[in-house]
Amino acid sequence: ECGHISLSAPIVRLGDPITASCTINQNCSHLDLESQILWRLGAELQPGGRQQRLPDGTQESTITLPHFNHTQAFLSCCLHWSNSLQILDQAELRAGYPPATPHNLSCFMNLTTNSLTCQWEPGPETHLPTNFTLKSFKSRGDCRTQEDFILDCVPEAGQSHCSIPRKHLLLYQNMGLWVQAENALGTSISPQLCLNPMDVVKLEPPTLWTLDPSPEVAPPQPGCLRLRWELWKPSLYVEQKCELRHQPQRGEASWALVAPLPPGNFQYELCGLLPATTYALQMRCTRWPLPGHWSNWSPSLELRTAER
Amino acid sequence: ECGHISLSAPIVRLGDPITASCTINQNCSHLDLESQILWRLGAELQPGGRQQRLPDGTQESTITLPHFNHTQAFLSCCLHWSNSLQILDQAELRAGYPPATPHNLSCFMNLTTNSLTCQWEPGPETHLPTNFTLKSFKSRGDCRTQEDFILDCVPEAGQSHCSIPRKHLLLYQNMGLWVQAENALGTSISPQLCLNPMDVVKLEPPTLWTLDPSPEVAPPQPGCLRLRWELWKPSLYVEQKCELRHQPQRGEASWALVAPLPPGNFQYELCGLLPATTYALQMRCTRWPLPGHWSNWSPSLELRTAER
Amino acid sequence: TPLGPASSLPQSFLLKCLEQVRKIQTDGAVLQERLCATYSLCHPEELVLLGHSLGIPKAPLSSCPSQALQLTGCLSQLHSGLFLYQGLLQALAGISPELAPTLDTLQLDVADFATTIWQQMEDLGLAPAMRPTQGTTPTFISAFQRRAGGVLVTSHLQSFLELAYRVLRYLAQP
Numbered sequence: 116e117c118g119h120i121s122l123s124a125p126i127v128r129l130g131d132p133i134t135a136s137c138t139i140n141q142n143c144s145h146l147d148l149e150s151q152i153l154w155r156l157g158a159e160l161q162p163g164g165r166q167q168r169l170p171d172g173t174q175e176s177t178i179t180l181p182h183f184n185h186t187q188a189f190l191s192c193c194l195h196w197s198n199s200l201q202i203l204d205q206a207e208l209r210a211g212y213p214p215a216t217p218h219n220l221s222c223f224m225n226l227t228t229n230s231l232t233c234q235w236e237p238g239p240e241t242h243l244p245t246n247f248t249l250k251s252f253k254s255r256g257d258c259r260t261q262e263d264f265i266l267d268c269v270p271e272a273g274q275s276h277c278s279i280p281r282k283h284l285l286l287y288q289n290m291g292l293w294v295q296a297e298n299a300l301g302t303s304i305s306p307q308l309c310l311n312p313m314d315v316v317k318l319e320p321p322t323l324w325t326l327d328p329s330p331e332v333a334p335p336q337p338g339c340l341r342l343r344w345e346l347w348k349p350s351l352y353v354e355q356k357c358e359l360r361h362q363p364q365r366g367e368a369s370w371a372l373v374a375p376l377p378p379g380n381f382q383y384e385l386c387g388l389l390p391a392t393t394y395a396l397q398m399r400c401t402r403w404p405l406p407g408h409w410s411n412w413s414p415s416l417e418l419r420t421a422e423r
Numbered sequence: 424e425c426g427h428i429s430l431s432a433p434i435v436r437l438g439d440p441i442t443a444s445c446t447i448n449q450n451c452s453h454l455d456l457e458s459q460i461l462w463r464l465g466a467e468l469q470p471g472g473r474q475q476r477l478p479d480g481t482q483e484s485t486i487t488l489p490h491f492n493h494t495q496a497f498l499s500c501c502l503h504w505s506n507s508l509q510i511l512d513q514a515e516l517r518a519g520y521p522p523a524t525p526h527n528l529s530c531f532m533n534l535t536t537n538s539l540t541c542q543w544e545p546g547p548e549t550h551l552p553t554n555f556t557l558k559s560f561k562s563r564g565d566c567r568t569q570e571d572f573i574l575d576c577v578p579e580a581g582q583s584h585c586s587i588p589r590k591h592l593l594l595y596q597n598m599g600l601w602v603q604a605e606n607a608l609g610t611s612i613s614p615q616l617c618l619n620p621m622d623v624v625k626l627e628p629p630t631l632w633t634l635d636p637s638p639e640v641a642p643p644q645p646g647c648l649r650l651r652w653e654l655w656k657p658s659l660y661v662e663q664k665c666e667l668r669h670q671p672q673r674g675e676a677s678w679a680l681v682a683p684l685p686p687g688n689f690q691y692e693l694c695g696l697l698p699a700t701t702y703a704l705q706m707r708c709t710r711w712p713l714p715g716h717w718s719n720w721s722p723s724l725e726l727r728t729a730e731r
Numbered sequence: 732t733p734l735g736p737a738s739s740l741p742q743s744f745l746l747k748c749l750e751q752v753r754k755i756q757t758d759g760a761v762l763q764e765r766l767c768a769t770y771s772l773c774h775p776e777e778l779v780l781l782g783h784s785l786g787i788p789k790a791p792l793s794s795c796p797s798q799a800l801q802l803t804g805c806l807s808q809l810h811s812g813l814f815l816y817q818g819l820l821q822a823l824a825g826i827s828p829e830l831a832p833t834l835d836t837l838q839l840d841v842a843d844f845a846t847t848i849w850q851q852m853e854d855l856g857l858a859p860a861m862r863p864t865q866g867t868t869p870t871f872i873s874a875f876q877r878r879a880g881g882v883l884v885t886s887h888l889q890s891f892l893e894l895a896y897r898v899l900r901y902l903a904q905p
Contacts, residue, residue, distance in 0.1 A: 424784070424872070424873075424876075425780065425781065425784050463771070465771045466771045466773075497770050497771055499771070501777070502780070504779075504780055507776050507777065507779070508777055509777060509778070509779065509780040509781070510772070510777045510778055510781065510879065511780065511781065512873075512875055513770065513772075513875040513878070513879075514875070515874075
């Protein structure tokens with residue numbers, strides 16, 4: 116090996132200085148060891164190399180790039196030889212930022228995939244390969260005592276969410292969770308969440324239907340609509356409350372809310388509406404009285420009130 | 424174990440007989456060993472069990488299902504006990520067909536995925552788990568001598584195609600290929616193909632453009648159209664010939680073919696067309712003079728001939 | 732001391748238990764329905780003899796009936812029963828590739844419920860020093876025995892949970 120570059124650090128903060136030295140050892144006999152060592156950053160020659168002959172006869176040049184503000188570049192150590200520039204060695208320089216503290220960590224229990232899905236804001240671009248890991252542990256009280264650790268959850272590349280499968284969860288016990296971000300320049304840890312998976316369950320919305328007219332039941336009054344709904348099947352074991360909102364399809368009126376709907380009863384007569392008007396109806400539900408997230412609003416059901 | 428079923432064969436050809444015997448051993452002390460052993464196929468009782476007491480005191484019942492024409496069913500050995508039917512053992516019966524010979528094996532070299540993709544007709548449904556494997560070997564002459572084997576290519580479940588990656592291929596040497604189908608009732612082998620991967624290359628179609636009018640060049644004659652094309656980039660190293668077809672957009676006229684186009688020249692003036700008519704133009708190419716598959720026709724380029 | 736409805740158990744604990752019972756009953760019903768559809772094993776009464784020969788136990792809830800409800804004894808029996816069924820469900824591993832996910836979910840939910848009960852006993856200072864250990868569970872030596880065992884264990888578990896549900900609702904009355 117004729118030339119060899121060694122770096123103060125291969126990765127630095129963007130804008131920080133980098134110092135490199137290149138030594139040309141003697142066994143490059145065919146080299147005129149007096150000639151000047153040149154430095155090239157990418158394709159540009161870099162002035163400012165300080166060259167000296169070391170006691171053991173090797174030549175060494177040292178250069179400092181005061182403010183390295185490329186996120187990535189190649190530094191070459193070169194020498195003139197038989198009137199051409201010869202590259203003897205090359206080193207990769209990288210610069211970026213240590214990871215910011217991941218924030219806005221939130222989780223919800225998904226009963227379809229039967230997993231706890233957590234998402235977070237990764238913070239600004241670091242320009243460096245940065246690994247995010249969702250860490251968690253089972254805990255009795257308020258997550259101050261860490262009992263057994265749960266397997267690290269590693270998100271797919273570039274993703275800021277991760278799902279912990281059912282078999283690693285105790286659905287009705289507290290667990291502590293946080294996100295760790297790590298790259299060559301440092302590590303940062305998000306604030307810790309302490310939650311009980313089922314207390315962050317997010318249900319799918321119920322399904323709405325119009326109530327089929329039947330001989331036994333008188334048709335709805337003018338200005339009234341009858342509807343029925345079914346809770347999302349995988350959540351039938353969860354006690355929940357629901358709320359309804361409605362809005363005339365035309366015009367600017369905003370949504371009107373009807374809440375709470377009587378639990379356990381899956382049909383309702385909505386009155387006080389304009390006659391001969393088509394309304395959009397939507398419903399959502401949440402686990403109740405035990406804690407949970409509201410489901411999204413259901414797709415709209417369109418119903419028209421009778422003429423006066 | 425009170426009762427145990429043994430079968431003549433757990434898997435038979437559809438419609439063939441199956442014989443089963445069930446032995447009730449003595450250590451079922453609380454059993455009244457004289458009572459009759461009953462057979463149930465799925466949920467239906469099956470008459471015709473022949474029962475006998477063996478020298479060692481155990482009871483054995485044997486039944487033959489003459490034409491077993493379920494593809495899958497469960498046979499239970501039962502006994503009356505304290506006025507209820509007790510299931511003592513259950514065996515899974517399966518029936519189907521040995522694999523037919525896979526046919527219509529064909530392959531093409533895909534320069535995008537850089538793999539040799541082969542497909543075949545699997546033959547009629549066997550009703551049994553059947554494994555298909557694409558087997559191949561490198562060969563010098565006409566594949567009668569098998570040199571080193573290439574890794575078996577196992578298709579995804581239920582698929583009748585498989586792709587051999589580039590690193591297992593010698594693109595310009597002959598290789599022998601065939602498909603083996605195997606299930607519990609037998610194995611069958613397709614006829615062998617002998618081919619040279621590049622000789623079955625299938626290119627992507629060229630890209631067609633209209634020739635931009637330019638001052639130096641006179642506009643096309645009435646009834647003529649000018650177009651240019653570019654070969655598919657990953658196939659530029661392949662010498663190829665192309666052909667053009669055109670068709671008035673309206674009316675019933677079928678495609679007219681213009682072939683072969685002068686190789687190496689990537690523009691063309693097409694004449695003899697109706698004036699003031701919009702034409703759809705398509706082109707395809709194939710490796711030439713060396714063998715290869717024709718590409719698909721390119722998407723249509725629509726051009727309108729000048730007024731008279 | 733028999734307990735009136737307004738027992739010392741927190742309402743959120745009782746609501747969580749009721750939800751967990753309903754979840755396990757749903758899981759169990761799915762497993763029973765699939766054992767019936769796939770293998771025609773629809774009636775536990777047809778497998779009593781096999782159950783005897785395999786030695787499949789049932790868990791008692793004798794100190795739970797409302798007329799003589801005894802909190803420590805009842806919670807302890809509830810936990811031991813769940814612990815027993817968790818072990819029996821584990822012994823059914825390898826029942827069949829199609830049923831494995833359903834069995835896993837059922838077993839995880841039973842284990843979760845056992846943990847909820849145990850931690851409440853600890854919070855009330857009612858938990859014995861040592862956690863119970865699994866006794867000898869039956870060994871299922873054939874696919875049929877695992878399926879038949881699945882029918883029997885699930886049916887015993889459903890009966891156990893029905894009684895537990897009635898007790899918990901009684902305790903949860905305001």
